[in-house]
Amino acid sequence: MSEKxxxxxxxxxSHYGRIQALKSISLxxxxxxxxxxxxxxxxGKSTTLMTICNVINASEGDIFYKGERINDVASDILPTMGLCQVPEGRRIFPRLSVLENLDMGAFFRRDSARIKQDIERVFDLFPKLRERRKQLGGTLSGGEQQMLAMGRAxxxxxxxxxLDEPSMGLAPLLVQQIFDIVKMINEQGVTVVLVEQNANLALQCSQRGYVLETGSVVMEDNADKLLTNPDIRKAYLGE
Known part of the structure; x- marks a missing residue:
């Protein structure tokens, strides 16, 4: 692991109006x-991701990406720097085809040869999207829309x-498939921050984890230790 x-x-x-959503968190x-x-x-899980991306502005503290403070960087610029969010609820373009949605994910890029390679990479990760490449995004199933949102990112x-709640609303078989793909994406060199209601599966595919309660970090540890922590198992793993 890199030291930096x-x-x-x-x-x-960060705040929603006068309501404090995040309380001096560090990670x-x-x-x-x-x-x-x-x-x-x-x-405050989703709020943390939205604050990182400056969709919600941090009212205190500093956010660093690759050593650079990004508090004042516009949210639509961050993907050009390599920091990209798959928001909760997918938010694909329903009236665009699968292929057009993927093209939108690369709208700021000019390396057309690499873009074609990356489209094939996405289709290799999500074979269903290859089958549906000409289909409108809004006509896809929930699981396929989640795949498309991840592929577009x-x-x-x-x-x-x-990744914000990638398993939300999906059938159990699809949930496992999505988590397997998250691991594959990571193995291809992408660092992943995963916000997830399914704490058990999330920790199983992670190296480390943070536990939030009412906007504060109350625990952080290696994922395997969190999985065996009796307090965590009782509070978040249904035991």
């Missing part, structure tokens, strides 16, 4: 890792991929 984090939050707070993500953020509904050629 590729992504770091230092004492970051580090090192190159090549999968790091999970787990916690109950309303704990990969078309930006990210160094760090922020």
């Amino acid at each position: 984090p590729i992504l770091e939050l230092k004492n970051v707070s 580090k993500v090192f190159p090549g890792e999968i790091v999970s953020i787990i916690g109950a509904n309303g704990a 990969l078309m930006s050629s990210p160094k760090v991929l922020l």
